[in-house]
Each structure stands twice: as structure tokens, then as C-alpha cells.
Amino acid sequence: MLLRPLFASLLASSALALAVTTPAHADKTDRAREAIAAAEAKIHTAETLGASTEAPGQTAEARAALAIAREDLKAGHKSASISSAIRASALAETAIGELQRSKDDAVASANASAREGVAAAQDQAAAAQDQAITARQQAAEANARADAAQQSAATSAADAAAARNAAAIAAQTPQVETTVTTQQPAHRSTRTVTRRTTTTTTPAPSSVTTTTTKVTPQPY
Numbered sequence: 001m002l003l004r005p006l007f008a009s010l011l012a013s014s015a016l017a018l019a020v021t022t023p024a025h026a027d028k029t030d031r032a033r034e035a036i037a038a039a040e041a042k043i044h045t046a047e048t049l050g051a052s053t054e055a056p057g058q059t060a061e062a063r064a065a066l067a068i069a070r071e072d073l074k075a076g077h078k079s080a081s082i083s084s085a086i087r088a089s090a091l092a093e094t095a096i097g098e099l100q101r102s103k104d105d106a107v108a109s110a111n112a113s114a115r116e117g118v119a120a121a122q123d124q125a126a127a128a129q130d131q132a133i134t135a136r137q138q139a140a141e142a143n144a145r146a147d148a149a150q151q152s153a154a155t156s157a158a159d160a161a162a163a164r165n166a167a168a169i170a171a172q173t174p175q176v177e178t179t180v181t182t183q184q185p186a187h188r189s190t191r192t193v194t195r196r197t198t199t200t201t202t203p204a205p206s207s208v209t210t211t212t213t214k215v216t217p218q219p220y
Contacts (some may be wrong), residue, residue: 029073029078037088038085039069039089044086046096068080069082069083069088
């Protein structure tokens, strides 16, 4: 795109040579020389812009037409010289136009590639951000599981400590054995003598209860 002002300037300067109004008394020889000079300027412009590489065929044809114009002028074929010079100018202009289109296409392609590259980079950045978010979520879940496991382990340790303390207290408490013995009273007995009608009653002894307590200390 930066070449457009240069193209316009060079083409305008070369076209100006053809547009110069020759005096009324100027003959075809002068006009042929002016046409050759204009063609030479256009061809030089095209070659400066790279037409020899980008459009070598048309550049070569323009040079050939310019050479013919010069030969015709030397041979006195003024009209043919002017026609050849004009053809050379047209070929040079076509080469410049094709060069401009090629440059524009290259710039457009580069811009498209750049846009695609930017879009791809944005997609990659978005994917990386999503992965980072997922990784943070997974890390948070792992931390939560670790905290839960730690709390469970602490609870288990507390339960185990309580069980050990209870076992120690039970081991330090002596065992008490109590034995209760109860003696039942004997049945009352009656003896009757007919002659004397005497009744003897033996009182039943009261019941006796004996309690024995045995304390056995637990081994440590």
C-alpha cells in the first residue's frame, strides 16, 4: 500500500512527457523522441519497482518495443517509431499495474495470515485460561479432601486416646467381690406326751446372713 503514492508520482511524471503539447511547427521527429523518452521513463519506473522480477515477460516486451521505436526513428520511420514508443509505454504501464496488484495481494495475504495468527493465539490463550481454571478447581477439591482426611485422622486419634485413657482408668480401679451367705432357720418341732399333756416347743433360730467382701487390685 505504501507503493501507491510512488506509483502515482512516477506514472504522472512519465505521462506528463507524453502530454506535453509540442509546438505547432514541431515535426514527427520531435514527437517520436518525446514518445521514446516517455516510454524509457515508464520502463525505468517499472524496473525500479521490481517489474523485471514480478513481470519479466511484459518488461522484456516493453524494452523490445522501445528498441524498435529507436530503430524506426533512426531509419526515418517517424510514425512507426511513435507507435512503437507508445506500445512500449503501454507495456510498462501494464507491468506496473500487475506489480501493484501483486503487492496488494501479498499485503492482503499477510494481513489475513496475521489476523488468523492473532485469532489462533487468542484461542490458545483462552484454552490455557480454561485449563488454569480447571487446575485451580482440582487443586481446591484436593485441598478439601486433604482437610477432610486430616480432620478424620484427628477424630480417630482423639477416639483412640479416649479409649486408652478409659482402659488405663479401668486398670487402676480394684475389683470388688461380694459373697452373701444366708442361713435359713430350722423348722419348729413339737413333741406331745399324753400322760402329762406337756408340749415342748423349740424356737426356730433366726436366719443369719453373712457378707464377705474381697478386693482384688488390678495389675498395672
